[in-house]
Amino acid sequence: MTHRVPWSAQHKKLTANITYSLSNSFAEPLTSDELIKLSLERGDTDIVEQYQKHSLEYTPNGGSLDLREEIAKLYGPDIGSENIIVFPGGQVALQTAAMAVIGPDDHAIVFTPGYQSTQEAPLIAGGSVTRIELKPEEGWQIKPERVAAAVRPNTKYMVFNEPYNPAGTLMSAETQAALKKIAEDNDIIIMSDEVYRLLEHNESDRLPAMADFYDKGISVVTMSKPWGGCGITIGWLALQDLALKERITDMQYFATACASRASEIQGIMTLRSSAWILARNIKIIRDNVALLEKFIDKYGDLFEWVKPTAGAICYIKFTGPLTSAEFAEELAAAGIGIKPAWVFSEPGTLDSGYFRCGYGESIMPRALEALEEFVEDHKDEWREGTKS
Numbered sequence: 001m002t003h004r005v006p007w008s009a010q011h012k013k014l015t016a017n018i019t020y021s022l023s024n025s026f027a028e029p030l031t032s033d034e035l036i037k038l039s040l041e042r043g044d045t046d047i048v049e050q051y052q053k054h055s056l057e058y059t060p061n062g063g064s065l066d067l068r069e070e071i072a073k074l075y076g077p078d079i080g081s082e083n084i085i086v087f088p089g090g091q092v093a094l095q096t097a098a099m100a101v102i103g104p105d106d107h108a109i110v111f112t113p114g115y116q117s118t119q120e121a122p123l124i125a126g127g128s129v130t131r132i133e134l135k136p137e138e139g140w141q142i143k144p145e146r147v148a149a150a151v152r153p154n155t156k157y158m159v160f161n162e163p164y165n166p167a168g169t170l171m172s173a174e175t176q177a178a179l180k181k182i183a184e185d186n187d188i189i190i191m192s193d194e195v196y197r198l199l200e201h202n203e204s205d206r207l208p209a210m211a212d213f214y215d216k217g218i219s220v221v222t223m224s225k226p227w228g229g230c231g232i233t234i235g236w237l238a239l240q241d242l243a244l245k246e247r248i249t250d251m252q253y254f255a256t257a258c259a260s261r262a263s264e265i266q267g268i269m270t271l272r273s274s275a276w277i278l279a280r281n282i283k284i285i286r287d288n289v290a291l292l293e294k295f296i297d298k299y300g301d302l303f304e305w306v307k308p309t310a311g312a313i314c315y316i317k318f319t320g321p322l323t324s325a326e327f328a329e330e331l332a333a334a335g336i337g338i339k340p341a342w343v344f345s346e347p348g349t350l351d352s353g354y355f356r357c358g359y360g361e362s363i364m365p366r367a368l369e370a371l372e373e374f375v376e377d378h379k380d381e382w383r384e385g386t387k388s
């Protein structure tokens with residue numbers, strides 16, 4: 001069995017001692033107190049009482065009904081509480097679904113660079129993958145004709161992540177429809193990683209959830225990103241196909257089959273306060289993107305990007321005389337954390353010069369200032385093309 005190293009775990013070793021983080025991908029977290037306060041302000045004393053008094057027994061496999069009902073409200077009429085499977089986070093949901101669907105004879109289409117689980121969950125499940133490369137000169141957009149050309153007789157699964165980690169870009173409605181058509185024509189299940197959905201910088205860009213859009217589609221979502229609730233550890237899959245749901249729920253028994261009730265109740269509280277939390281988080285994000293844009297404009301000869309339109313992350317190219325791996329190491333030594341290109345691609349892939357920068361948190365402007373100070377200190381030597 002190959003020892004598969006998590007790319008982002010490797011990266012955490014590099015950023016263990018940083019002061020200024022630009023490497024996170026979540027929106028601003030609340031405290032438990034703030035979440036309770038929001039619930040009480042809504043007059044929801046019942047949920048706060050449940051939080052204090054709940055039993056510490058097992059929760060039902062696949063999630064308690066009250067949480068699944070609350071989640072189902074995010075979708076259209078084809079998705080009810082019976083179409084939701086709750087997991088302790090999005091990553092375990094991605095892997096469990098791949099294990100349920102993919103066997104050694106099956107092939108999946110995935111995209112790179114990207115979050116490791118969206119590329120490798122089918123591989124870990126024992127199948128084979130074709131990685132289709134996304135390119136900055138194409139705005140990081142998926143090209144449906146390349147996807148159609150990658151389909152094989154044994155292609156069972158396609159995994160994409162839109163809004164896209166690491167670039168914060170979003171596919172068009174036409175591309176989403178074209179991918180659905182390819183999947184329908186070839187009997188392929190689509191796993192749509194929508195963990196940054198609801199963080200579109202302009203709400204009018206929001207795409208339909210795959211669970212609503214395609215009867216063989218699966219949406220994966222987590223409290224971690226739009227609501228900043230990483231520590232709640234609640235994610236879910238939404239899907240119309242109940243036979244497929246049963247296969248995934250059966251596979252779930254062999255991993256973490258139920259979340260804690262405290263997490264579930266925090267999940268319910270978060271969803272009931274969703275409008276307030278999302279409005280606050282989008283404001284932080286838009287303000288931070290404006291600062292980043294100023295930074296990119298100021299140092300246009302050293303940095304370039306495809307401006308992000310969704311999520312709390314962007315992929316920036318350092319065009320100076322360091323690879324993104326070297327740039328990340330120098331920044332880490334100065335106490336600043338970013339994610340270099342190797343966190344998003346197979347080992348051995350050429351360093352693209354890109355690094356991921358997160359902008360979801362209200363403390364981000366201070367980290368950007370630290371980055372700017374670092375750039376001011378080194379820009380002349382970089383412009384001359386010499387390493388520090």
Ligand SMILES: Cc1ncc(COP(=O)(O)O)c(C=O)c1O
Nearest residue numbers: 089090091115165195222224235
């Ligand atoms: C694209 C993508 N999918 C899934 C996840 C996993 O989310 P969770 O924190 O809920 O496990 C992440 C987390 O970074 C992510 O970026």
